[in-house]
Amino acid sequence: MAKYTGPVCRLCRREGAKLYLKGDRCYSDKCSFTERGFAPGQHGAGQTRKKVSEYGIQLREKQKTRRIYGVLERQFHNYFVKADRQKGITGENLLVMLERRLDNVVFRMGLAESRNQARQLVRHGLIRVNGRRVNIPSFLVKAGDAVGVREESKQSPIIKKIAESLGSKQAPIWLEVNAEDMSGKVMRYPTREEIDIPIQEHLIVELYSR
Known part of the structure; x- marks a missing residue:
């Protein structure tokens, strides 16, 4: 099974947000995202950001969620399918499943x-x-x-x-x-309000509903 083995701080820079992939280090001054918050790219080319399409925004939200929980693409899609079949709001079902x-x-x-x-x-x-x-x-x-x-x-x-x-x-x-x-x-499953990750799950639902 394939998995990402490169520098995890690069993933935070790619998503333009702290994903807290290194635990306590991400809360310290040693966090490289604080110094280089721009997207990765040779010779600083990643600092230039182009206008992102609606699809691009939805894709980035999905990728950010995958990287926070460390889930591969196929596995993440399977979670979405299961969440969509459950009663309730699909996006919230997805996040609760990931939390479990x-x-x-x-x-x-x-x-x-x-x-x-x-x-x-x-x-x-x-x-x-x-x-x-x-x-x-x-x-x-x-x-x-x-x-x-x-x-x-x-x-x-x-x-x-x-x-x-x-x-x-x-x-x-x-x-x-x-x-x-x-x-x-x-004790029980978490509610959406108790899941403290910066994710707009409705964008993921919109992406898979295309």
Whole structure:
């Protein structure tokens, strides 16, 4: 399966917005987007922006959403199809489904500094759901599911580092977190107002409705 392996800060510059792909670094002065917020391009050519068409605006919104959650094109389209079949507003259904991904839940609980790190923890088998090891980042959690770090993995250097700052992080209200045990519970699904990402999901719906 293909995945992007280049510099992630380049993705933020391409979308013209901070996507917070490096976790805490994105909130610090070391964030390269703060210094070079223009689009990438050789010799600064990316600083010149052309007028964007309606299709281009919709496409960029979709790409931005994909990059925030780390989802590939085909997988993202499949999410949209499922969201469109559900009752309710398609755009909101899509975002709720993306929030339910296991890698995102691990990140939201504070068990990882970024969604990318959360994916690595899941793939390496460090996370359990309802007592069972799950190594699929796209696994969709359900209300009532218990998520946490495997007991055998708590001695890992990377887990110990995360544990030091876990208590100071604030998890969304739809999640319950036990910082001492490095575990939590999905109390319910989030509402649109509780999903704090700068996305205009109606543009994505318009794009796929063409």
